[in-house]
Amino acid sequence: MRFIPLRRNTLVLGATLLILAIFAWAGWANWEYRRQQAERLLANAGQGELVPAADAGTPQYVSPLEGKAAPAFALVDLSGKKVSLADYKGKAVMINFWATWCGPCRIETPWIVELRQKYAAQGFEVLGIDTEGDDLKPDDKTGWAKATAAANKFATEEKIPYPVLLDGDSISRDYGGLDNLPTSLFVDRKGLVAAAQVGLTSEQDIESKIRKALGE
C-alpha cells in the first residue's frame, strides 16, 4: 500500500522526462535539418539546382527582391537596339527570363503574349530576356550568332510583340541567379518588384501578378 504513491510519482516523473526527451529530440532534429539544408543550399548556390516542391501543389516563390527596387539594366534587343528598364518608368513591367531550350517557357509564352495585349492600354509592358548564352564565352562569336538566331526564330514563331533582349546572364546575379527557368519579376509603376515567379504556374497566376504590378 505504501509503495503505490511512490510508484505513481515515478511513473509521472518518467513520463515527464520522456516528454522532455521527445521535445529535445524534435528540436535537435529540426535544427539538424535546417543546418543540412543551409549547407546544401550554400553548396548548390552556384550550380542552380532544382528544388522540387515536396507537395503536389504549385510552389509559390517569394523573391528577396520583392518590395525592393528592380535592379537597373540595359541590354540589346534582337534588332541591336539598347533597351533599359529605366525606359519603362511609370509602367508596370513583367521581366520574363526564358531560353529557347526551356519547354515550360515555350508553354507560358502565348499566355504572356495574350496578357500583354490585354493590359497594354493600362500601361503594362513585357520585357522578354533570353538567357540563351549561359555557357558561352564573350568572344564566342559563332556561339552568340547561333544563340541570337535561335532567339530570333523563337520570337518569330511565337509572334512575340514585346522587346526581346539578349544576354540575360549578364544581369543574372542582380536578379538572384536565374538558375531555374522560366523566372519572372513583376515591377510596379514605381519601379519596385511587386511579385515574382519561378517555374511554370498558370495564365491566371501570371495575370494576378500583372494586376498586382498595375496596382489593381
Next chain:
Amino acid sequence: MKNQVWIAIAMLSLGALATHGQSAQKRPLVKADSVTFLFPEQVTVSAGKPSQVELRFRVAPGLHINSHTPMDEFLIPTVFSIPEGSGARLESATYPAGIVIALPVDPTTKLSVYTGEFIIEARIVATAGNHRVQGQLHYQACDNNECLPPKTLNVTMDVIGK
C-alpha cells in the same frame, strides 16, 4: 486528476511529434546533380580495336533530360563525347530511345526524355596502356515546371588498352 495528467502528457507528446513531422513533410529535395555517372570506373579493351563499353547514368528523381533525339529543334539533345588527347577516342555511341512524355499543363506537346537510369553504348578505341579518360555528357534537365541551364557532366574512367 490522474486522467487529466495523462491526457496532457499524451497531447504534449503528439504535439512534439507533429511539429517534427510537419517540418519533415515540407522538406524540399535538393539535388546535388541532375545526372550522375554510375559506372564503369574501369574498363579493359583490346588496344587499337573498337570495344563496346556500356556507360550507365542516373537522372535524379523528379527530373528528366532530353533524349539524344528530342522532338523539338530548340531542345538540347543528350550527347556523350570524349575530347581529343585522352588516350582513347569515341568511335560511335548508341543512345537509348527516349521515353515519350507530356507535361501535365500541356498534354499536346510530346517530349522524348530519359528518366531514372539509362545506358549509352559507347564504342571506344584506346591505345595500349593505362589511360585516365575524361568523357563528357552534355545534357539539359527539367522537371514538369522548370528547367535548368545545359550542363556538362565529367565521365571519368580508367581505360586499360591491352
